[in-house]
Each structure stands twice: as structure tokens, then as C-alpha cells.
Amino acid sequence: MEEIITDRLVLRGFREEDADDLFGFLYQLRDDEFEGYPGITRRNCGKQLRRRVGSDEYYAIQLKDTGKVIGNIYIGNRDFNTKETGYIINENYRRLGYALKALSAVIKRALGAGVHRIYAECDPRNKRS
Numbered sequence: 339m340e341e342i343i344t345d346r347l348v349l350r351g352f353r354e355e356d357a358d359d360l361f362g363f364l365y366q367l368r369d370d371e372f373e374g375y376p377g378i379t380r381r382n383c384g385k386q387l388r389r390r391v392g393s394d395e396y397y398a399i400q401l402k403d404t405g406k407v408i409g410n411i412y413i414g415n416r417d418f419n420t421k422e423t424g425y426i427i428n429e430n431y432r433r434l435g436y437a438l439k440a441l442s443a444v445i446k447r448a449l450g451a452g453v454h455r456i457y458a459e460c461d462p463r464n465k466r467s
Contacts, residue, residue, distance in 0.1 A: 352390035359407035
């Protein structure tokens with residue numbers, strides 16, 4: 339996966355050393371009604387990390403200035419050259435424009451690479467998304 343660099347972010351593939359940051363933002367969602375990770379622990383977070391490392395469907399959202407991974411963008415492969423997208427942002431970094439910036443960059447890259455269509459699903463009660 340080729341990195342995407344914006345003014346404040348580096349979007350890149352996940353690495354083993356991202357385990358603590360990944361656990362940090364997934365643990366915040368353990369009881370979330372929209373994107374839940376019930377039962378997430380440091381021990382079983384390794385499964386989530388393995389799912390992301392080496393995958394072309396997950397971008398780690400890394401702050402350019404500190405190197406901290408604050409979330410991820412999912413851009414999954416679907417039929418007919420279509421992608422499904424979604425995101426998770428650490429609650430300590432929400433409402434700062436990171437999700438919009440990251441999604442915009444990933445969508446631009448995908449469309450430039452010939453993807454035909456990109457869609458996202460969202461519960462209508464999830465007003466912030």
C-alpha cells in the first residue's frame with residue numbers, strides 16, 4: 339500500500355508497532371452502538387491488528403507531527419470495481435477535521451486508480467458521521 343500524505347496526516351498500512359494505538363481507539367468503542375468492539379482486550383486486539391497489517395483495505399491514520407495513529411480508514415473491495423468505506427477516529431482527536439481529510443484523500447486516490455463507485459453506510463441516528 340502506497341502512503342498518502344496530507345498537510346497533517348500520513349495514511350499508510352498498519353504495522354505491528356501500531357498495537358497500542360489501535361487498542362486505544364478500539365477500546366473506546368467497546369460499548370459503541372454504531373461501531374462496537376465488545377469484549378476488546380489487549381490480548382485479543384492482536385487479531386484486529388493482524389487483520390489490518392498487510393491488508394490493502396485498511397489505512398492507519400497517523401499524525402504527521404507526532405507519529406501517533408489516531409484511527410483507521412476502511413476501504414473494502416466489493417463487486418463491479420466498487421469500494422465500501424468507513425472510518426474510526428480516537429475520541430481524543432474527533433471534531434478536528436481528521437476524518438474528513440483522511441476520507442477525502444483515500445477517495446481521491448481510489449477514484450484516480452479507476453475505482454468505479456465508493457459508498458458508505460451509516461445509521462441515521464449517528465448524526466456526527
